[in-house]
Amino acid sequence: QVQLVESGGGSVQAGGSLRLSCAASGNTDRSGCMGWFRQAPGNEREGVAAISTGTGSTYYADSVKGRFTISQDNARKTLYLQMNNLKPEDTAMYFCAASRSYWCSGGLSSAEFVYWGQGTQVTVSS
Numbered sequence: 001q002v003q004l005v006e007s008g009g010g011s012v013q014a015g016g017s018l019r020l021s022c023a024a025s026g027n028t029d030r031s032g033c034m035g036w037f038r039q040a041p042g043n044e045r046e047g048v049a050a051i052s053t054g055t056g057s058t059y060y061a062d063s064v065k066g067r068f069t070i071s072q073d074n075a076r077k078t079l080y081l082q083m084n085n086l087k088p089e090d091t092a093m094y095f096c097a098a099s100r101s102y103w104c105s106g107g108l109s110s111a112e113f114v115y116w117g118q119g120t121q122v123t124v125s126s
Helices: none
Strands: 002-007 010-013 018-026 033-039 046-052 058-060 068-073 078-083 092-099 113-116 120-125
Touching: 002 092, 002 113, 018 033, 018 092, 018 120, 033 068, 033 078, 033 113, 046 068, 046 078, 058 068
Parallel strands: 010 120
Antiparallel strands: 002 018, 018 078, 033 046, 033 092, 046 058, 068 078, 092 113, 092 120
């Protein structure tokens, strides 16, 4: 089992920045892919970014490329999402997720992930 706890959400104005953190615990050795997803009210959950923990390869949704950066601190078992130039349409609950696969497929599909955090709210005002 893997436990994930997100933090760092909040309210910012458009153009601002936030950094989300996800602390992982438990048996993380098999979690070769970790990612961030978001879900706004009335919308489906969508993949934002993912990282293959062994190679460091990263994958991003087109809507966040150039603005968001996913990174990891393996020693601290922590996943990060640096979000810059935030837009009102980025407003959502953000979830951290971990797979049981050896690396990311690159498709940012929620079906690839088995473990999920409780989420942290990000609100961007115009």
